[in-house]
Every structure is written in C-alpha cells, then in structure tokens.
Amino acid sequence: MNEKRIIFVSHCVVNQCARARGIKTKLNGKVIVKPIIDFIIEHNVGMIQLPCPEIKYEGLNRRACGQNHYNNQLFNKICKEYAEKIKKLILQYQDEGYSIIGFVGIEYSPTCGITRTTLGNGKIANEPGLFYKHIIELLDNIVPSQNFVGLPLNNPSEIEKIVQQLELIIKKE
Numbered sequence: 001m002n003e004k005r006i007i008f009v010s011h012c013v014v015n016q017c018a019r020a021r022g023i024k025t026k027l028n029g030k031v032i033v034k035p036i037i038d039f040i041i042e043h044n045v046g047m048i049q050l051p052c053p054e055i056k057y058e059g060l061n062r063r064a065c066g067q068n069h070y071n072n073q074l075f076n077k078i079c080k081e082y083a084e085k086i087k088k089l090i091l092q093y094q095d096e097g098y099s100i101i102g103f104v105g106i107e108y109s110p111t112c113g114i115t116r117t118t119l120g121n122g123k124i125a126n127e128p129g130l131f132y133k134h135i136i137e138l139l140d141n142i143v144p145s146q147n148f149v150g151l152p153l154n155n156p157s158e159i160e161k162i163v164q165q166l167e168l169i170i171k172k173e
C-alpha cells in the first residue's frame with residue numbers, strides 16, 4: 001500500500017461556512033461531512049481543499065442557484081483556471097511518488113456535483129457540475145473516473161456508501 005496518498009475535497013467539505021444561504025450543513029444536529037473527514041484522518045491521507053468558484057464569482061453572501069445562473073463565460077473561465085492549477089499540482093505530487101486517491105465533490109451542486117447537478121427551475125441532470133466538468137476533462141488519463149465521489153448532503157445513509165467507495169479505492173492502491 002502506498003503511504004504517500006492525497007485526496008482533493010471540494011472547499012465546503014472542510015469549510016461548510018462557504019455554502020450558499022439555506023444549504024444544509026447539519027442533519028439532526030450532526031455535521032454531515034464528519035464520516036468523510038474521519039476516514040481521511042484515520043487513513044492518514046493528505047487532504048487538499050479545492051477553491052470555491054462560487055465565492056470567487058459572487059462572494060460569500062449568495063443565494064442557492066442552479067446552472068442557469070452560473071453557466072456563463074466568466075464563471076466557466078474561473079472554473080477552468082482553477083482546474084488547470086489543480087492539474088499542475090497533481091502532476092507535481094505524482095512526480096514525487098504520491099498516488100491520488102480521488103476527489104470528493106458535493107452532489108446536486110451546480111458547480112461541484114459529481115453525478116448529479118442542479119440545472120435550475122427544479123431540474124436535475126445526471127452529470128458533473130460546471131467545475132468538475134473542467135476537472136474531469138483535464139484529468140482524463142490521470143485520475144480514473146471512478147475515483148470521483150460526490151457527497152449527497154441530504155442523505156446521510158448515502159454518505160456511508162461513499163466512505164465504503166473510498167475504502168475500496170484505497171485497498172486497490
């Protein structure tokens with residue numbers, strides 16, 4: 001097993017204060033992302049926090065929106081520039097013998113969704129959010145697609161499944 005391991009997490013996995021107004025950070029009084037953070041600490045994996053494109057675009061005090069609000073030239077430019085920096089960083093770590101466990105995104109986010117993203121007007125698409133589209137495209141052949149997982153913040157039982165998925169990825173290292 002490779003002891004030099006890195007995982008990338010969406011900004012608000014670590015800093016839940018970054019989320020748009022009204023987005024849940026707790027369920028039944030429990031911090032939703034705790035099982036993921038516990039997993040990372042217990043497995044001694046280096047954690048890198050991604051930047052939040054929505055904060056860069058419109059600041060902290062923003063309402064929750066779908067892609068119909070964010071899918072424009074400026075927002076995509078922000079996402080692409082961040083994704084390019086992440087790729088450079090990953091290549092540096094790989095040159096030093098680190099393996100990239102993967103990425104933890106936020107399901108239903110228009111920006112950081114992995115398999116589900118909010119389009120707006122109540123519509124959901126089964127595809128990555130705008131930021132992860134750029135990341136996944138740039139990391140093709142560098143990080144396998146199955147190593148991208150998304151946290152469904154509204155469903156803690158699914159979060160346990162995500163932890164199991166991460167366990168499987170680590171066992172293959």
Ligand code: SF4
Pocket residue numbers: 010011012013018019020051052053054055106109111112
């Ligand atoms: S853009 Fe991504 S990191 Fe920022 S608050 Fe939304 S889900 Fe979290």
